[in-house]
Amino acid sequence: MPGSAEETFGRVLSNDLGAHRDELFISTKAGYGMWAGPHGEWGSKKHMLSSLDQSLNRMGLDYVDLFYHHRPDPNTPLEETLEALEQSLRSGKALYVGISNYDPTQTAKMLELCKQRGIRLLIHQMNYSMFQKSSEAIIDVLDKNNVGSIAYCPLAQGLLTDRYLRGIPEDSRAGTKGTFLQKDNITEDKLAKIAALNDIAKSRGQTLAQMSLVWVLQRVTSALIGASRFSQIEENVKSLDNMDFSAEELATIESVLA
Numbered sequence: 001m002p003g004s005a006e007e008t009f010g011r012v013l014s015n016d017l018g019a020h021r022d023e024l025f026i027s028t029k030a031g032y033g034m035w036a037g038p039h040g041e042w043g044s045k046k047h048m049l050s051s052l053d054q055s056l057n058r059m060g061l062d063y064v065d066l067f068y069h070h071r072p073d074p075n076t077p078l079e080e081t082l083e084a085l086e087q088s089l090r091s092g093k094a095l096y097v098g099i100s101n102y103d104p105t106q107t108a109k110m111l112e113l114c115k116q117r118g119i120r121l122l123i124h125q126m127n128y129s130m131f132q133k134s135s136e137a138i139i140d141v142l143d144k145n146n147v148g149s150i151a152y153c154p155l156a157q158g159l160l161t162d163r164y165l166r167g168i169p170e171d172s173r174a175g176t177k178g179t180f181l182q183k184d185n186i187t188e189d190k191l192a193k194i195a196a197l198n199d200i201a202k203s204r205g206q207t208l209a210q211m212s213l214v215w216v217l218q219r220v221t222s223a224l225i226g227a228s229r230f231s232q233i234e235e236n237v238k239s240l241d242n243m244d245f246s247a248e249e250l251a252t253i254e255s256v257l258a
Helices: 004-023 045-059 078-090 104-117 136-144 188-203 208-217 230-241 247-257
Strands: 027-030 064-069 094-100 121-127 148-152
Touching (some): 045 064, 078 094, 078 104, 104 121, 104 136, 121 136, 136 148, 188 208, 188 247, 208 230
Parallel strands (some): 094 121, 121 148
C-alpha cells in the first residue's frame, strides 16, 4: 500500500528515534503512483507538493532532509517540477532536493535549470551495479557538475550475493512470484558470472556482496543497502575494510562482465 513504509517509519521514529532526529538524515520521494486521480503521480507541482505534505504527515515530521523527484514526467515541463522542488526548499519542508531515474540528457537539462534559478541539486539516485552499468553516463554528467550520486540496487536485487551461487533458492526474490527479479532473468551465463565474481571476492578476503559494494563506491558518492537481517548490515559495513582494487582485479572483473 502506498505510504505504508512511511507510516511504519513514523511509528519507529516516534517510539524509539525521536530524540535523535537532528542526527538522522531522512529522505522521501514523489513521482510514482500514491493515490487515485490525475494528480496522484508524475511531476506536476500539484502532485509533488501534495505528496510531500502527505509524507510529512505519515512520518510525523515538520521537514525532510532530502526531497527527490522520483522519475521524469513526459507530460510536465522540467521547469514546473523544479518549481515544486524549489518551493519545498523555500517553505522549509525540505533541506535539500534531488532527482532519481533521469537519463543523462534529462539530468543535464535539470542541472542547467537549477543553475539558472540558483538552486543546488544535491544528488541523483539511479540503478547502478556491476550488472547495471548503463547509469555510468549519468554519473559522468553528475561528476562534471559536482553533484552527488547514490546507487540503488547495488547488489542487483541480491544477485551479487551468495544467494544464487548454487542456483535459485525457492525463498529468494527470483523464486517468489510478484517481485521485480524473475527466474527468466537469471540465465546460465549470469550464474556463471556470479560464480566467477565470487572467486575474485574470495581472493580479496571479501564476500561477493562486499566486493560488489566496493566496486559501486568507486564511482558513486553513496549506495543504498536493503537488509532483512541485522547480520546483513554488519556484512555490508565490513566492505569498508578493503576499499581498494588493483588494476589487475578491475581488469579481471571487467572481463567477467563483458
